[in-house]
Amino acid sequence: MKTDALYLNLFATAPILALRLAGLRGERASEYICASEELKKAFRVDALFTPPSPELPLIVAEVQFQRNPEIYDRLVASFAIKRLQSPMYTDIRMVIYFASRSIDTGATVYEPLVRSGLLNVVYLDEATEALERDDFTAEELSCLLLARLTVTPTNQKDDTEIVNELADTVVSMRGTAKQKEFLELFVDLFHSKYKHLQKEEIRAMLDARTILDIFDDIGESLAVQQYAKEYAKEYARDSIVQAVQNTEKITTLENARAMLFHGSQPEFVAKVLKLPPEVVEELTRNLNS
Numbered sequence: 266m267k268t269d270a271l272y273l274n275l276f277a278t279a280p281i282l283a284l285r286l287a288g289l290r291g292e293r294a295s296e297y298i299c300a301s302e303e304l305k306k307a308f309r310v311d312a313l314f315t316p317p318s319p320e321l322p323l324i325v326a327e328v329q330f331q332r333n334p335e336i337y338d339r340l341v342a343s344f345a346i347k348r349l350q351s352p353m354y355t356d357i358r359m360v361i362y363f364a365s366r367s368i369d370t371g372a373t374v375y376e377p378l379v380r381s382g383l384l385n386v387v388y389l390d391e392a393t394e395a396l397e398r399d400d401f402t403a404e405e406l407s408c409l410l411l412a413r414l415t416v417t418p419t420n421q422k423d424d425t426e427i428v429n430e431l432a433d434t435v436v437s438m439r440g441t442a443k444q445k446e447f448l449e450l451f452v453d454l455f456h457s458k459y460k461h462l463q464k465e466e467i468r469a470m471l472d473a474r475t476i477l478d479i480f481d482d483i484g485e486s487l488a489v490q491q492y493a494k495e496y497a498k499e500y501a502r503d504s505i506v507q508a509v510q511n512t513e514k515i516t517t518l519e520n521a522r523a524m525l526f527h528g529s530q531p532e533f534v535a536k537v538l539k540l541p542p543e544v545v546e547e548l549t550r551n552l553n554s
């Protein structure tokens with residue numbers, strides 16, 4: 266997986282995720298600007314979080330998914346360069362996001378920086394599972410779920426619950442500019458992580474709650490393409506879908522099924538998705554049968 270680019274996208278979309286994972290307060294987190302920045306030749310940090318005002322901490326961060334004994338040296342060197350370049354910031358922090366403890370080679374001489382809180386070490390597999398998310402928006406929750414998928418084992422059974430929660434969260438953002446962006450991020454991650462899966466394994470992982478256009482867009486995986494076609498054909502036998510002539514309407518029906526599955530009232534579903542009440546009523550009967 267191209268984790269550097271993925272995490273830059275996630276952190277740029279939801280800076281609060283990066284700050285909260287690192288145990289920082291996240292004050293005015295939505296106003297931070299996250300970008301990859303070359304501090305000096307051969308010193309490009311994965312993410313530099315620039316706060317909305319100099320009183321808030323500026324954060325220099327690295328995302329690490331492989332063992333690298335030089336990672337602490339590089340981060341501290343980047344930190345020192347940034348301090349020289351940006352004297353207006355009195356509070357500059359460092360964060361390393363490791364995929365897991367197993368690839369952390371140890372802070373060694375920089376251990377005092379870790380103990381002081383100047384350098385935060387985050388293990389993404391542990392932190393993404395334990396992070397409280399009650400106050401996360403749908404966009405921020407989607408970023409968290411995508412981050413969680415990058416560090417879980419490559420086993421579709423372990424990821425089924427996360428994948429379907431992500432799908433439901435993306436459905437809830439329908440009509441927003443971010444929805445397509447999250448679909449693309451999910452497609453990239455899914456293809457790189459599960460390209461080896463067979464059709465039957467895909468079927469076991471993506472259930473009826475997962476909207477059709479998510480896996481319909483995963484163009485490079487033949488198994489997913491086959492599943493999407495069979496899935497559409499299977500539901501074409503349903504008396505409701507027989508009246509549907511294009512993929513967009515099929516997707517709308519699947520969105521309705523997902524909303525009903527999670528307890529939305531039929532009247533609300535019909536109004537939001539602009540479906541005839543009798544169609545939503547039949548979908549409700551099918552779910553309850």
